[in-house]
Amino acid sequence: GENVEQHPSTLSVQEGDSAVIKCTYSDSASNYFPWYKQELGKGPQLIIDIRSNVGEKKDQRIAVTLNKTAKHFSLHITETQPEDSAVYFCAASRGTYKYIFGTGTRLKVLA
């Protein structure tokens, strides 16, 4: 069935360092790959997304790369700050239909 694997489950980095979270999806028809940040007691918040016709997208300190052949996509956060600490989820979908979420990565940025 459809599945998204996400690694690592926890990640600790020093403030100012980079963080990388990786996801692999199984449904080759997936064409939309959003990343969400979830803080304690809140719903997921979209931070960046990428569509299947693009290989890389950047928004300030955040970037996402997509390798359709390998069915891999990754989130890169540079110059991490304490406020980046949260749980991050990747997801894959066919357009606006259901998202298949990864299991989440708890990122801790150590000051």
Added chain:
Amino acid sequence: ETGVTQSPTHLIKTRGQQVTLRCSSQSGHNTVSWYQQALGQGPQFIFQYYREEENGRGNFPPRFSGLQFPNYSSELNVNALELDDSALYLCASSLGGPGVSSAGYTFGSGTRLTVV
């Protein structure tokens, strides 16, 4: 522009009872999706509604049902509650339909349901 609002924020129910959770979509969004998020897990798709019709369903039993109203607000109903139904229930709205390219959901903050 208002975001997605959900009510109530927290709820405690007894096993076997029924519950209704409510969601008000973001202005201009015509599609609503409901997700269940167990502690420490990613959200799991329950179902999606587009223009008041169910537009797909995940692997959840029929005791999970929903409604979408003409103003695009929505309800999630769960009958015969089980202990495993304890979770955070998330509502997400989006703009969907023919010719609309994929776009991110806007999630609400969720309803934390505890079944005892």
